[in-house]
Amino acid sequence: MKEQPKLNVDIIGSISEFETLMKEFVLKTKLYRMLFIAKSLDFDGYRDYSTLDDASTIDWKASVKANKILVKKYKEEENLKVVFIVDMGENMVLGSGEKLKCECATEVIAALAHFIMGAGDKVGVVFFSNEVVDYLMPGKGDNHFRVITEALTSSANYSGGANIKKALDYVLDYVRSNAAIIVSDFSSFNKEAREVLNLVANKFETMALIIRDPLDKTLPDISGELIIEDPKTGEQLLINPKVARKAYEKNIIEKEKFLKTALTESGVDFVELMTNVPFVPVLADFLRTRIRS
Numbered sequence: 001m002k003e004q005p006k007l008n009v010d011i012i013g014s015i016s017e018f019e020t021l022m023k024e025f026v027l028k029t030k031l032y033r034m035l036f037i038a039k040s041l042d043f044d045g046y047r048d049y050s051t052l053d054d055a056s057t058i059d060w061k062a063s064v065k066a067n068k069i070l071v072k073k074y075k076e077e078e079n080l081k082v083v084f085i086v087d088m089g090e091n092m093v094l095g096s097g098e099k100l101k102c103e104c105a106t107e108v109i110a111a112l113a114h115f116i117m118g119a120g121d122k123v124g125v126v127f128f129s130n131e132v133v134d135y136l137m138p139g140k141g142d143n144h145f146r147v148i149t150e151a152l153t154s155s156a157n158y159s160g161g162a163n164i165k166k167a168l169d170y171v172l173d174y175v176r177s178n179a180a181i182i183v184s185d186f187s188s189f190n191k192e193a194r195e196v197l198n199l200v201a202n203k204f205e206t207m208a209l210i211i212r213d214p215l216d217k218t219l220p221d222i223s224g225e226l227i228i229e230d231p232k233t234g235e236q237l238l239i240n241p242k243v244a245r246k247a248y249e250k251n252i253i254e255k256e257k258f259l260k261t262a263l264t265e266s267g268v269d270f271v272e273l274m275t276n277v278p279f280v281p282v283l284a285d286f287l288r289t290r291i292r293s
Contacts, residue, residue, distance in 0.1 A: 007103045007153045011110045014280070018111035019118070021284045026119055035287045036082055036116070036179045037205045047071060080121035081138040083177040083204075084109055086152070087184035087211075089129040089162030093155075094185075094213055096220070099275045101211045105183050106152040108209060108279050112181070113148055117141070124177065127151065128167035129160040135170070138177060162188045168196040172203065179205040186210055186259050194262040201266040208263055208270035209283075217252060219245045 025032040049058060049069035062070045086109065092102035113123045117140040124138035125148055136148060151157060164184060171180060180200060186208070200206055263270045271286035273279045 005155045007106055007155060008099070009103050009106045009110075009153055011107065011149055011153075014107040014111045015114045017280045018284065019115055021280060022115060022287070025287075026115070031291065032119055033080060034291045036080065036207075080116070080119075080179070081124065081177040082116050082121065082179045082181060083124040083126060083138060083171070083175050084113070085126045085128065085167050085171060085180055085182045085184075087129075087162050087164070088127050088133060088158050089160055089188070090158060091162050091185055091187045092211070093158050094215065095275055096213055096215045097276045101185055101213055101275055102152075102158055104273060104275045104279060105209075105211045106149070108211070108273060108283065109152060109183055110145075110149050111280070112283075114145060117145060123148070124175070125151070126167055126171060126175065127157070128163065128170075129158075130163050130166075132167055132170045133157075135174065164189055165193040165196050168193065168200050172196065172199055175204075177204055179207070182206070182208045183211065184208075185212060185216060187216075187255075189255075189259050189262070194266075197262060197268065198266045201268050206266070206268045208268050210259075210270060210272045211275070212272055213275045217249070219248050 019026070025035060047070065049063075049071050059070055086105065088102075092100070092105060094101050095103070109125075116123050120140070122138035122140050123144070125134075125136045126132060127134045127136075134151070136144075136151075162184065164182070164186070197206075260270070269286075269290060271282060273282055
């Protein structure tokens with residue numbers, strides 16, 4: 001059997017760089033868990049602040065009333081389960097620079113999954129395109145991590161459209177987890193998906209990692225004409241980027257507004273990761289913000 005080409009990814013480098021920035025959160029288990037289930041941890045009173053606590057966990061209002069520094073206590077489950085909902089559609093096989101969207105997504109997922117499993121917790125993955133194509137139940141260990149990364153790095157696994165609604169429906173029906181992380185460019189997100197997103201966000205601690213390429217924002221600044229093709233229908237269209245850019249950008253702005261409003265109203269924290277910008281510092285800042293908010 002002919003070996004399928006692999007994506008251009010640096011799994012080891014991404015893991016190393018991300019875990020270097022996030023090392024302090026692995027050492028402080030309670031703080032680490034707040035990165036992923038900050039909103040769903042059950043409040044269990046206060047305790048005195050110690051030098052081992054992160055300053056961001058201090059409850060200043062309670063501290064003023066008690067006339068001493070207090071931090072919040074939370075009830076925690078022994079095992080944290082995080083499930084990634086990963087877009088494997090052809091829409092992710094796009095890139096105007098060194099990285100395709102699927103390559104950027106793969107490095108992000110690998111870094112996060114290794115980080116979570118390194119803390120002793122479990123990771124699962126729902127892979128979807130037009131339909132849910134596979135579900136790896138939450139697990140941990142080197143072999144489980146290898147199965148995840150092999151699926152993500154095989155170019156043959158990316159095909160078809162991207163039906164986020166069907167993926168979210170599947171998660172509601174079959175997945176048991178503490179947290180869900182949606183990784184997609186969200187190009188197919190619509191009103192139907194928005195309704196299911198509300199249900200998922202009520203059931204799981206939910207985050208969205210929006211993977212974008214500069215071409216998702218604007219058309220290239222070049223002279224001449226281009227032929228673009230719809231991967232679903234094969235229909236081709238001749239366009240002049242300079243003429244079409246204004247209408248294209250207007251449509252993108254409207255779609256982004258719809259998506260971000262839906263995520264915000266559902267209580268889903270989100271971050272946009274660009275293929276032409278190193279993801280590690282952006283993702284690390286996003287997770288840290290979850291603790292402070």
